[in-house]
Amino acid sequence: MKVAAILSALAAVTLVSAGTFHDLDGLVDANNVVPNKYIIEYHDGYSHADARNALNSRKIDYKVRNEYDVFNGAAISVNSKHDGRAIASLPGVKNVWPITLHSIPKIQKSTVKATDPEAVSLHHMTGVDIVHRKLKLTGKGVKVGIIDTGVDYKHPAFAAKGAAEGCFSRYGKDCRVKYGWDFVGDAYTGSNEPKPDSDPMDCQGHGSHVAGIVGGDARNITGANAPPQPFVGVAPEVTLGAYRVFGCSGNSGTDVLLAAMEKAFNDGMNIINMSLGGGSSYKGNPTAALSDKLSKMGLTLIASAGNDGSEGVWMVGNTGLGDDSTSVASFTNAFGRFQTFNYAGGKYSYSPAANYGKVIDLPASATLVPLFDKAGVLQDGCDAAAYTGIDVKGKVVLALGDYTRCGSGARATIAKNTGAAGLLTATTPVGMTNIGGIAGFPMASIENAAGEAVIAAYKKNAAEVITWSKTPSDVTVEGGGTVSDFSSYGLDGDLRSKPDIGGPGGNILSTYPLANGGYAVLSGTSMSSPYVAGSQALFYEGKKNGPRGLETRKIFKNTATLTKPWKGKNLVSAAKQGAGLINVMNALTTTATMTPDHIDLLDTVNLRKTHKITIKNFGKKTETYTLSHTPAEALNSYYDGKGYPNPAIKFEEDFATVAFSQNKVKIPAGKSATITLNFAEPKDGDAKQFPIYSGYVIATPSTEGSPAVHIPYTGLKGDVAQVPMMDVQRGYPKLSQIVGSNLVPAPAGKTWDFKKEVAVILYRLGSHTPDLTASVYDDKNVFKGYLSTTNGPAYGFAGRQKNIKDGQIIQAGYIWNGEVFASRNATASATLPSGTYSVVVAAQKKLTKGVYPADYEVYTFSDVKW
Template identity: 90%
Template structure:
């Protein structure tokens, strides 16, 4: 883990606290917090001039990076020794955040180039195909802003309808990319200064792919850029705005994102899409705050929920956490285009390892050798001993694709050293995955059911040989049509129901920059978010004078398609699929809504037992609705007794019950009725393991063919204030030493020389904390102050960290040079005299008042000397 030590110092001035500083250390990686740069939000009525005067009056040496009107604030660079808390203490300041860096989410790039739109179920899954065919809706007249890496506006898929050629001039008459701005320039990485210009050309690809999902049209392209297969985006006549916030490499700062959001609104965008990467925490971040303001002014913000499904609960992304924003989960396309292998009469798709990087073409004489235990079950191939007594020379090994013990490279090396010709790993639990492998060695991921079928066929006849296809073909994907494994789980730090809804995001064919082949198949919530944005464009066109903003989100959530896991019997948790897979035809056809669009029951201690819902009938005749309830699978990440959530979630039948004040209700046209719901927590499930339960309340109209409407609810069984905060089983928190760009352990009782050494207090947060701090106590157990870090005193709300990245345990740390802030109101750090001290790391438990130490999880690093 790289750590950059930036010594923190403050001006020794006395300031009266007026605002809140949000210390984001722990919410995002420390390397993604930009030193000495801040976002300021003013109180209502405070002008930019008044804020500048306040800064000048306190002799803050600063430079304005951006000023925001709707957000009512500014981004500044500070050259003096004032930190974020000093800025927050200025009169008129409401909130201050460090500027943080946002990434383009990592997406899965398939080996396939395309899938036939007549064979895939992409638009069929969502009713968009019917909307196109029967209602002739195309998004015409609706404006969608893409805040991303830019858009290749010259791509012929973005040409206006009827244009004889592609869109070869920026914002020209034949171009549907009519608006845009480059906020950063090609060379911007997030670590240097942006150089804006008027040309939002995409040099990465992500934004072009996103824009194509919203409104690309590759059905009638001729010439040099004919697609591998014809396809059409969700809203093929939508007007696009390209707002480039990433350079050709690197990340983007929060200050840039806010500027792009305001520009999109001022350009008249109806919808903005933000497929951005970020951590998981609370809704108190500047993009969420601005998003809610824009939503109240009529603009719709759609954001990706994140691709951290392998991390377990509490991982839904920050960008869409605003109350009025829409956080979008991903559903996997039902079909994909893959190369296949043939064995014993069956054909099975495979995904080659990236370090092999090509179609597998082994001799037709190659046979299969599974690695299995004494019970006949596949093993992972992580130990060379598993090959003992097995002849694998020139043969293809089949192993279990469980990567919790070792990576694909290690397995490939073991298999190659044993003489194997290749290696297949059967993914768990479903689908295929991306694996690295090693260079020059044929290795591929296959689906779980494919692995079972190969193993069963081998046991019947070990002499079967393997054939390898020369060309890709359309195959139904295991787990297709339901929520993607990679899609992140909620809930957020306040036990709020996020994500909101889902869209197709797995195996999506769309545009790519012409300089990079023109087309690509990618997977991620980056892809599902623009699908929902395009769907809203169709809705807005179809309902010209109809609902907008939050009302539209409610309609989409009310009418979504509820799904089960692949071959599962219970509905997918609302903390995974939200209200379900978007169904545009249902949304346009419904004559009823349910308010609110979700219910947060919280935990056992704060249980909101009684809830009211309002059903509105905006149809043309009286309708009778039957009320019912369907429970979804519960999520348990704490079944192993450890303090860190287990990424392998245990799915349980912990079902709540719902009683209705009336089971049927008759509502005249244009009228509403209110129903009282009485919830009871699940009887099943261990409250000490904090299972997250959920389900759906459904109102079904009596008229045959009418659309039923529903809302999700979520809750947590147990006392959320007892959810473990820190990963102590692995020895965290602990004190280590920064050496260059590395972190090295130190012996207990080490005597520090902070004039020459830099320490780091390492920790791992498994859940969100309202207040996370690191402080120093002397040998008499007297509080001496909070650690002085890059961003000021080491305290503030914090978010859950990931578990493992690139095979390594994820950890965060407070970089420390030995100084402390004597209190939360101190404006300058001080050095403590030589002696023996203790470092106390404390995480406030959720839903507590913050009384110390009763409401905190507290751990002590003793015997720290200097």
């Protein structure tokens, strides 16, 4: 921690409050908030000229960074000693936020190589392959804006259909990247000033990968820029807009994101994709506010749900939290193109060893033999002694694919020396492993389930023979087709159902800047979000005069594919998969919709038991729908009795029940029907552990082959107001001081000299809070004011924090110079006289009215002197 970064406290002038200042966590990490820079939203009808006059009349020394028309506001830098509260007091101002920084989401590491079969999304799992083949939809005529690191528009995968290899000029006739702007310049990091220009060339790679998923086409590229294997994006003839908001490294400010969103709208984009990193909190942020406004004007925002699945509940990213935005979870690829072998009537895929590097073509006389020990347990093949007494000459050996003891080369050498014709290793626990092997010896990795099936067949008939395929086949991948482990869990701070839907995001081969190799395999919700954006482009092309915006989100959610965990028996929670995996063919062919597209039951205390849903039949004939309910697994992160949510979620069968006003409904063509639902909370599940339960209400048409439609619901058993806010088990909140360049606990009874030092009140939130305050009381317990921190008065909503990063506990804090704001309406901070005081940290509980102290967790530091 640098002392210079935490001593940037601001003063203020005395003005009358009008708007709302949103203090977004006075984080100790000064990189999260840009000092002295703010986003202002005006009331409807208030003009930029009026706002400039108001700023000038109050002698606020400022510089306009950006002005926004749809958002109706501006971003400014303040040079005088005025903070966000002072700006919020101006007439016509509705909201003020500090400018915060957004990152490129941390991409998940993938062991899959660009040449591996499972790296290519074959679009089977989403119906996109059928849409391409049968409906001939390619996204032509639809505009998708990529707000990201830019796009390598010279990449041949973005060339117009029939054009020569490559887009050799920016926005040229042969290039499908027709729009764009660089808002920042190469050197921008988020902590310096942007230098915009017209060239959105990507120097990081993330944006090019995202754009390739939306609309890249690498099926017919030859020469030096040929892909490691052919692939095609979701909408290969879509028109792209490249809006660069990141430099070659670092982060991007909210002010830049808003400018890019409005530019995309003004350029006529139909859809914008924002695969950005951010915190988990409430929808009350500038990007969510603008996205809802843009949605009402016909533009659709698709955003990544976040890659914090390892953190437990409450972690869905805030970029897609707008009411009309689409927050996208990630699913792992379900299909790959592999060579296969047949054994006892079963067909199994294999991945040949790299040093063998070709299709295995052994004669049928090469039967199979598992490498069992005397107890019948499959061995790993690392010891030559394991072959003693087993006849393996001319046979294919099956060994355990556990590579903790020795590598594939050693196993291959031992097997070859014992006379084996080949070696298969059954991976543990799932999937296939990239193995090296040795030259000239047939060796391959097979899936764990394939190994179990082969062993079972061998025990029935050891004389079964293996036959090897001549050409590859499209087969399912073990562990694929369900939600990625890294994909973030909801709910949001208001117990709203987020994420909305899922798309393929695990192990995706796509475009990359030519300067960085041209192609890469990446994983993350950064990859699933553009998949949904491309899917929406196909839908828009197919339904030229059809629904747009929020109505399209509803159709996609209604028709998504509901999934279970790998080898699980219950559906994945709606707080993880949303409405399920997107199915574009279903969305294009459905003749029904169900409204609303989700139901928020809230918690036990605020339970919304009764809901009405409307089914609309827009088909050409009368249809009868049968209503049903399928519950999903419940999420328990508080089973260990600790106040901080456990990252390792416990999955439970805590199922709600649903009663329908009618179980069947007959709806004429073009008409609608309304059904009343009455929910009852799960009988199982400990309310003191706050399990999040969910499920799906389904309407199945009687016409065979017609897709059913469904909506997710979510709820929490127990009183969410009792969910712990602060991590008291680790001693938070903490009153700390800076000694040298270190942050250390403040000794009891310390007398502070605020002319020379600052205090830091550290906190660690395990859940969102609508209002986190830090205030001062005198020795008679009289309220004296809210702490004046580096980002204004210490109150406002805050999101939960992650658990651990790089081995360090994540924490945040208020940096305090001894001054206070006397009330929430005050805009001037004041210094309190010397004396003995108490510093009180209070976190408002979820879904409460905010009555102090009843609705807060309260923590007091007594005997604070200065």
